[in-house]
Amino acid sequence: MQTDVLETIAKLVVEKIQNLENCKIPVGVSNRHVHLNQSDLEKLFGPGYRLTHMKTLKQPGQFAAKETVNIRGPKGEFQNVRILGPLRKESQVEISLADGFRLGVKAPIRESGRLDHTPGLELIGPKGSVTLPYGTIVALRHVHMTPVQAAKMGVKDKEIVEVETCGERRCVLGNVLVRVSEKSSLEMHVDLDEANACALKNDDFVILRKIKAPDPRA
Amino acid sequence: MQTDVLETIAKLVVEKIQNLENCKIPVGVSNRHVHLNQSDLEKLFGPGYRLTHMKTLKQPGQFAAKETVNIRGPKGEFQNVRILGPLRKESQVEISLADGFRLGVKAPIRESGRLDHTPGLELIGPKGSVTLPYGTIVALRHVHMTPVQAAKMGVKDKEIVEVETCGERRCVLGNVLVRVSEKSSLEMHVDLDEANACALKNDDFVILRKIKAPDPRA
Numbered sequence: 001m002q003t004d005v006l007e008t009i010a011k012l013v014v015e016k017i018q019n020l021e022n023c024k025i026p027v028g029v030s031n032r033h034v035h036l037n038q039s040d041l042e043k044l045f046g047p048g049y050r051l052t053h054m055k056t057l058k059q060p061g062q063f064a065a066k067e068t069v070n071i072r073g074p075k076g077e078f079q080n081v082r083i084l085g086p087l088r089k090e091s092q093v094e095i096s097l098a099d100g101f102r103l104g105v106k107a108p109i110r111e112s113g114r115l116d117h118t119p120g121l122e123l124i125g126p127k128g129s130v131t132l133p134y135g136t137i138v139a140l141r142h143v144h145m146t147p148v149q150a151a152k153m154g155v156k157d158k159e160i161v162e163v164e165t166c167g168e169r170r171c172v173l174g175n176v177l178v179r180v181s182e183k184s185s186l187e188m189h190v191d192l193d194e195a196n197a198c199a200l201k202n203d204d205f206v207i208l209r210k211i212k213a214p215d216p217r218a
Numbered sequence: 219m220q221t222d223v224l225e226t227i228a229k230l231v232v233e234k235i236q237n238l239e240n241c242k243i244p245v246g247v248s249n250r251h252v253h254l255n256q257s258d259l260e261k262l263f264g265p266g267y268r269l270t271h272m273k274t275l276k277q278p279g280q281f282a283a284k285e286t287v288n289i290r291g292p293k294g295e296f297q298n299v300r301i302l303g304p305l306r307k308e309s310q311v312e313i314s315l316a317d318g319f320r321l322g323v324k325a326p327i328r329e330s331g332r333l334d335h336t337p338g339l340e341l342i343g344p345k346g347s348v349t350l351p352y353g354t355i356v357a358l359r360h361v362h363m364t365p366v367q368a369a370k371m372g373v374k375d376k377e378i379v380e381v382e383t384c385g386e387r388r389c390v391l392g393n394v395l396v397r398v399s400e401k402s403s404l405e406m407h408v409d410l411d412e413a414n415a416c417a418l419k420n421d422d423f424v425i426l427r428k429i430k431a432p433d434p435r436a
Contacts, residue, residue, distance in 0.1 A: 169392075172392075194415040196316045197411045
């Protein structure tokens with residue numbers, strides 16, 4: 001009987017550890033960056049220009065380009081802001097809230113690609129400049145994963161979860177978007193404000209926590 | 219009987235709301251700033267100099283001075299950094315982790331006044347400059363309150379609590395220090411990284427959560 005109890009405890013502890021292991025996600029910290037479409041790339045760098053691959057990013061197919069642009073808002077400017085490839089249908093600038101104050105733009109917190117009602121910015125390249133009429137966002141914190149990883153964690157595409165961080169500035173981040181696709185690599189994306197507030201750096205681990213649905217009987 | 223149940227529910231709901239009300243704390247966002255001692259003040263602004271009161275801060279006796287200094291690290295400099303009064307025994311510079319990267323100093327996350335093993339910085343004033351041998355910290359997030367407020371929330375001086383924020387970037391911040399003194403005004407201090415990561419601004423409210431002590435029977 002005593003042995004039974006010990007066995008049960010051991011089994012529960014192992015299950016809990018496995019569950020934590022299943023929900024461990026490495027962090028990727030995003031500094032401000034720019035995505036371009038072909039037309040804006042050509043206005044900034046010249047006709048027929050192609051991005052130069054500098055560094056492979058963790059998400060399959062994504063890369064940091066050698067090229068940078070300056071971004072200018074009503075109140076300030078950042079120089080040498082990295083362009084990420086490949087090209088997209090629409091140009092998009094991702095900044096932090098802190099960057100927004102320095103540029104003088106009030107960018108909403110958004111999922112990548114949702115650009116309606118977002119402020120524009122001026123991009124300055126070596127061969128010309130572009131005034132984006134819209135496209136500036138603060139990225140909604142999110143986790144990339146494959147369908148297999150999502151199944152292991154018990155979550156679905158577009159689900160909102162919490163993520164727990166460890167260390168000196170530990171916290172539980174709410175309102176984290178899950179993005180599931182075959183062409184993903186497991187990674188939680190946070191911006192620099194979030195990384196500093198939580199004292200997180202690239203490849204630190206965080207733990208996904210499913211938000212319990214309210215009990216319909218409660 | 220039915221009425222009894224309804225009465226009990228109503229009572230519980232009111233208690234819970236009162237409990238939340240008791241634990242509501244307004245936020246104060248701190249940008250980088252400098253505290254000076256008399257000797258450093260005189261080196262920066264001239265012999266016999268006195269700080270000029272510009273704005274009363276929420277904590278009793280504290281004020282933002284009209285005077286500013288530049289702070290310079292191995293990699294960068296910030297201009298016009300606000301001095302907070304009154305003067306202290308030791309000069310101290312409070313920056314964010316993001317500021318630390320720009321200055322090139324690795325400041326630890328510390329309670330104000332605990333300056334052992336902290337990096338120095340150069341301060342530049344209108345009449346001279348000072349090289350602080352130590353004194354640069356990233357402030358440990360903390361809550362100021364009076365003994366009466368602490369009793370209402372059921373916490374003690376130096377206790378570590380959690381604080382829950384609301385809104386688009388809601389989260390639960392761990393490792394929050396409680397500081398109780400008669401000369402306090404209820405306020406949670408966060409730095410700019412933390413404020414932006416949580417989309418908090420001055421006078422937003424957060425909720426203190428006591429960390430439950432582990433049940434000794436468990």
